[in-house]
Amino acid sequence: MAAPPGRSPEGALRVAVIGCGRVGATQAALLAAAGHDVVGVDVDESRVAALAAGDVPFHEPGLAAPLAAGLSGGRLRFTSDVAAAAGARVHLVCVGTSTRHAGAGARRGGVEAALAGLVPHLQPGDVVVGRSTVPVGTSRALAARVERAGATFVVQPDLLRTGPAVPHALDPGRVVYGLPTDADGVVTPEGEKARALLAGLEPHAPAHELPAVVTDYATAELAALATGAFLAVKASFVAAVTVLCEASGADVAALADALGHDTRIGRRWLDPGRASGGGRPTEDVRALVAAAEGLGVGRETALLREVDAVTVRHRVALVDLVRDACGGAVAGRRVAVLGAASWAGSDDVHDSPALSVAAQLQLQGAHVTVTDPRALDAVRAVAPALDPAATVAACVAGADAVVLATPWPEYAALDPRPLTALVARPWVLDACHVLDPARWRAAGWTYRAAGRR
Ligand SMILES: NC(=O)c1ccc[n+]([C@@H]2O[C@H](COP(=O)([O-])OP(=O)(O)OC[C@H]3O[C@@H](n4cnc5c(N)ncnc54)[C@H](O)[C@@H]3O)[C@@H](O)[C@H]2O)c1
Structure with a gap:
């Protein structure tokens, strides 16, 4: 019997990954390793050539092995032609949206450009997953484009890590599904169907039960930014008490331990060495402040603005x-x-x-x-x-x-x-x-x- 569209004969899904940076290449390789049939699409020809040859074009420990296995097993290929996404049942959009180069507009623009290329190749019933970090409140408009092709848009942001991508993808700690909702905030039938499809697509072992948060687009968008921002707040708190320790002769390492043994607080991200901050947590703090200002509640983000100042x-x-x-x-x-x-x-x-x-x-x-x-x-x-x-x-x-x-x-x-x-x-x-x-x-x-x- 012929396999249903979008499914390989073994029942695994056909998946397109749009944007093959650290997030996308890792997803592509691990999903192929999990038995799915994956095509990775990237506008960067040199990145495509490297990945297709089994070379990881950035420092990402643990990625070479699943990449090689996927390529040699014929379940993974890379191309710069987005038309290759046609026929996939699930499309993961993992394009770069960092504010580091072009400001907040880049966050939205990167995904918009990727969708403009992808939408003509979608089929009714497809699921498009937005894994890139986007500004709060923008997913609804992105979803509308996808829905015009009869597909469903799900916001499933890659929640922050500042370490190796492979172990994080295998054990992200929790999964957030930002699904389409009706006027009463209830997840639509299309959203429920998309969630059921995606539940079989996680690269981590199926036996590994992760807490799932099923919610709307805006909450999922905020989850991505708030995760990073919260870690930055934690680190900047340590920076603030470091000053007190210097002045009083107290020891910040012992103080961090004293705080961290309290399970309400937790020891992680209280290391005094983190206090100089930087990277994605700092970006997320700034994005959250920008979002609050855009929503007219900027005054409530004084705490977040101070995080930057403490870091400096x-x-x-x-x-x-x-x-x-x-x-x-x-x-x-x-x-x-x-x-x-x-x-x-x-x-x-x-x-x-x-x-x-x-x-x-x-x-x-x-x-x-x-x-x-x-x-x-x-x-x-x-x-x-x-x-x-x-x-x-x-x-x-x-x-x-x-x-x-x-x-x-x-x-x-x-x-x-x-x-x-x-x-x-x-x-x-x-x-x-x-x-x-x-x-x-x-x-x-x-x-x-x-x-x-
Ligand atoms: N890397 C992390 O630790 C991390 C953590 C949390 C969230 N994120 C978010 O995940 C997303 C991806 O991050 P990354 O670190 O993999 O980015 P990256 O910059 O390493 O890679 C992005 C890739 O997308 C490609 N691309 C850009 N526009 C494209 C298009 N229209 N079509 C196809 N490919 C396109 C680029 O060529 C690049 O290879 C971003 O939104 C980022 O903010 C990343």
Whole structure:
């Protein structure tokens, strides 16, 4: 018997993934690994060529294996031709919508452009899933375009992570379904059908039961932004109490533990080293503020606006600690910055706390060398005034101060003893609170961390 349209003979779904960045490529590879028949579509020809050859074009640990398995098993292919999406039953829209390049309009525009290409290839009954982060209140208009083709639009934003994409996709913690609703807020029959279809499409193991939040478009849109913004609030709270710890002689690491053992608060994202913030959580704070202003309730977001200010002040405070250690001025001093990526495990330097501190020191006249296991190419591209060093040893050679600025595990595990002889002065600022102070002090270093004794 012939398979119904959109289903392969084994009963797995045919899926199109539009936009094959970290989110889309990961979804495509994992869905193929789960047995679905997947086509990945991207406007970037070089990205398509790389993925089709089994090369992951960005640093994403764990993605190469499912990608290779999907390609060799014939269940996964990549193309720049959106017409290849025709015949798929589910279409995941994962295009880039970051505000980092073009402001809030880019968030909506990216998805609109993707839909403009996709809609002519939709069939009645198809489900289009918006996984990109979009401004609050825009999904209804996107849904209307999709509905004109007889398809259903579901908002299922990729909820924030700041770590590897594969484990996150396999265990996102919860699934949010933003479904079409009627005038009374009740999910429409089309929405229920779409949800039932998508329940069989999660890349995580079916046995793994995740909490599902079934809601409307606006709530799902807000869930994406509010997740990131909440984490930024948590981190900025620690930055604020770090100042109190500095002033009172208290210890912020012990304080974070004392707070974190309270299950109402939770320990995650209270690490003092996160307090310099940056990356997607910061973007989400700004997007939420913009959304509130657009909805005429901007006054209620004073807390969120302050998050940004706390983050900036915390970074300046780190620079001040280096300056004080250099006798009140860094001009002419050599400062080594270990880490440039926005977070460990990434080659992304967007709004990187490490680069922000490095750039401030350089602007104050320091000679700043930077090293990073993954992000040196990005450093060369965005911060050419900094001096990139391939190794930690080359980076710290002759340094008057060393700043550990991205908490890569290999930096946390550094043996300080061989480094002592390389630097001009063994002084280290542990901006990430990951070094063992006793170990570094025993090796002759002056160890400093904001809010720590
Ligand atoms: N990466 C994360 O950690 C993360 C976390 C939460 C949410 N998100 C959201 O998920 C979405 C995707 O993020 P990402 O990190 O994968 O982005 P990305 O920038 O890495 O990749 C986006 C891809 O979309 C492609 N693209 C752009 N317009 C297209 C079009 N019209 N048709 C086909 N392809 C197109 C680009 O060429 C690029 O390859 C964004 O909305 C982002 O805000 C990402």
